[in-house]
Amino acid sequence: MNAEITAKITIVYAREEPPDHWAAAVFLAGPTPRSADVPSWRPEAVAELRHRWRGDGRLVVFVPEDRHGRYPDYDAQVGWEERCLHLSDEVIFWVPRDLATMPAFTTNVEWGMWHDSGRAVFGAPPGAPRNRYLLHYAAASGVPAAADLAETVAVALARIGAGAARRGGERAVPLLLWRERPFQDWYMAQRRAGNELLGARVVFRFGVCWGLHVRMRVAAEDRVKDNEVVIGRPDVSAVVLHRPGRTLDDTEIVLVREFRSPCADGFVHELPGGSGPGRALENALAEVAEETGLVLAPARLREHGTRQVNATMSAHRAHLFSAEVTEDELVRLRGSGPHGAAAEGERTYVEVTPFGRIRRERLVDWATLGMIAEALLEPAPGA
Template sequence: MGADSAVTGVDVVYTHENPPDRWEAAVFLAGPTPRSAGDPSWRPEAVAALRERWDLANGRLVVFVPEHRHGVHDDYTGQIEWEERCLNLSDEVIFYVPRDLTTMPAFTTNVEWGMWHDSGRVVFGAPPEAPKNRYLLHYAEKFGVPTATDLPATIAAALDRIGSGASRTGGEREIPLLLWRDRALRRWYAGQRAAGNTLLGARVVFRFGTHWGLHVRMHVAAEDRVKDNEVVFGRPDISVAVLYRPAETLDETEIVLVREFRSPCANGFVHELPGGSGAGGPAEVALAEIAEETGLVVKPARLREHGPRQVNPTMSVHRAHLFSAEITGEEVARLRASGPHGVAADSERTYVEVVPFGRILRERLVDWACLGMITEALHRRT
């Protein structure tokens, strides 16, 4: 059985029913279900509030209701599997917990909250008199989850985050709005579509700040096969700068590196080029990163642009925008004499090292991607 189509633009999908093939937004009504048919559920009121508040101009809002349309409770395992599928399909999981220890103890809700509270796509509401919600509210505050003390305000908080939604169909529905609106993801997906590939499914496997991972299932048009064993990683693009002092030979040409502790590095410290991500255009970010990580202020006119490329296309969708600039002997001396740099608030501490290119090769000071960027800049220096 499918969803019921409503003139308000809100489609309700009950337990065991299949979701529609397209929508602009989807929400899941998580919270306690009455133990007996004689006790009223809070979900009809939630659906009515969603119908009232949802803007028809935004298209279709799907509401997943983990209750049987006809009040029948059967197939416990199937219920769990249906809920897991629809929770992952949802742009916002609306937790409303009017807990009553006799009629709606919300034991399952506690488990679901523990699984979803840090997902970035939940809101939490509960009447002030509802017992045993203090622990849940603690983690709502800790993870910045919007909270409310009544059902209308809880619904409003979820719809505020959804906004106008975004039209998605098929496998696209499995990418929640918080990732669908990510610039790196949109660029990656546009490239896949331009190549004729089809997203058949997706599952968010992690999200940490502006970084995310998405397990995808893709139909590869050029090979007419399905590939589903990879995770796509995403983060904001970076800008990277090769600062160099020319010499008589390529091996003697000096390159500005920054040494910094990075947890994934095998020995803790890594040598890399000045670079990073931030607000502004790629060149603006490059100049800011040079100043932050080396203390050197470079005028925009000195930068030469080499364009963007993916750094690790077998894993991450982000790109590095490469720039280079020739520096003077006096600037080299200042860099060598400078102390630690970086942004303390970001736990960043960098040490400047000016190193001949030949030494970089002999001692394997940088990774292959960094070496490629240095080679590109030196090859194009004249």
Template sequence: MAQETITVYAREEPPDRWDAAIFLAGPTPRSPEVPSWRPAALAELRARWRGGGRLVVFDPEDRHGIQDDYTGQVDWEERCLHLADEVLFYVPRDLDTMPAFTTNVEWGMWHDSGRAVFGAPPGAPKNRYLLHYAEKHGVPTATDLPGTVAAALDRIGAGAPRSGGECAVPLALWRTGPFQRWYGAQRAAGNVLLGARVAWRFGDQWGLRVRVRVTAEDRVKDGELVVFRPDTSVVVLYRPGPTLDETTVVLVREFRGPGATADGFVHEPPGGSGPAGTDDPPAVALAELAEETGLELPPGRLRAYGDRQVNAAMSAHRAHVFGAEVTEAELAELRSAEPQGAAAEGERTAVEIATFGEIRRRRLVDWASLGMIAGVIEPGNGAGPG
């Protein structure tokens, strides 16, 4: 698609495809004698857009200067804010002509969305509080309009072609591996994404409400929440026993907020997610094993057992499961291990060792962990009594 920039003014219908979308958030003049900053922003965006495709800019000012539909305006702004890949806040506040009271509310709603940039002239009053939260949440900032536009386009990069319901998925989520794997599976099944809206974001975790045409059933499923987070890598350490129930398994005990167990702790095989962008499950597995138990193993000791979703009714992420048989000496080392974990991140883990029979009878682990353990140690699957 040829490079182009399209402006969608207040209450106008967005197009059905684009590579990137920006919302121009900030104060709007209420008097024709006061010039708006948005025409200059549009000119900057047209001059700087190098994505090679279609850039859509949502401008909440009316094309003809008419402001006579308050509810329609608010609804349009809410819709287009959610459609935007980046919300460009520029706040040349003037307490007499552009006090930006509504902008303050919008900033409070979008500053931690992961898709906001903030700019304001150094002399604009009453922006200190906004700048404080920009710094706190890592929002790119600038002191002039060209710098603010550049910050937004820098994060957008080349964009990504999307159409229909795909346009409702912001680039920050669209580009992640977890989303693309989920969406690839949906398309392979013949399903169609009709719409979506981000419900929440926390770091590298997203909650997305989706509207999907389920082609095989000829119906539309609406409103379900899909959680996207990095995949996990899990290591089941075991020592075979005479029977399956006598096979010894290594667990870690850790406090996790969602845990609702009798002792208040979660009991599970060691594992976790790597840093953002990591796509090397065996390396993540070995790193998490060392971090949570203190045991360092060479890569050749791991055996891969594949990956599956952990909770397919809610989260799209997968657990990559590995197994490793340990020696009696290593079991002894693990039994005497001091508490481990990434203390700087609030993680504290303790090694627990139990037989598979004890794990089942004492209900030590959740169903997902029980399935991972059983999948590794079951007879004929490379572990357990043969």
């Protein structure tokens, strides 16, 4: 590796190998001069990064310019840029476009690929031409924008903060995902099993959900597996509200019906539940109130443990609770609604249904059926 290392800053120029560990990494995206008569803006950006970096560990700066001003291998250059863009925690776009000397055609393409990644910041001098379209999508995607280079760098570093130490394959997990508890819960479980993350690439992020294509060394089998995507989201709390009947099949179960696009007929029948900022029990009580209108005291909930919901695809878990409801509560539930968080597009309808009908008519998915069965069949404490 020929990277330039000064104190806590490591500069990695085009086609040079990145270091094996860092606390944060940034990529300086934007037009590159193709003439020695035109000065590059990147030395000024590097100077700003040196001046402003306050993290505890190493900051790596990817500079897509040849250390000696040569570009002998176009394909290798493109491959290096793609790799290092994906390794970066922040992609700093600075676009001092000059149609004669730095038209920034490649920058337009890179911006289109990265503007909605959650890792981009955008800056351009007020007089730079043909940036209106880029600025439009910066605003539409919530990308911070600045009118001078120093401010653009400052915004990127503010989002990075102190960074986080990562080594080897961990470097491929950007800070925006590394800092998420669902990712850390999954990753810590893998490490406890002795497995090693060799590489990763973010496939998607949508709201609280993310997908990560991972390359793992499987300790128990001494092999590498790299053909899977881990889907993650915050854990959920689910609650089985029930009224015992003469038999198990006669037991009344409170379901909520809600439109969900992946469902065969557009509507899912599920248990009241969801995720939230509190502890699992607090989330369970809040979701029951939100989706059914029933307010329960914490002492009424019985806890049944935690399991993954779809272990071959999603890393998130369901915390299962149950509560026996009264006949008066069932009457109120049957006549209530609709419920849900309308501002978030959620509309739920209460359905009180015997367990036997749930089984026979396949009203719920296998995971929900299993949670209901667990709550109904698990012996009560002391029984």
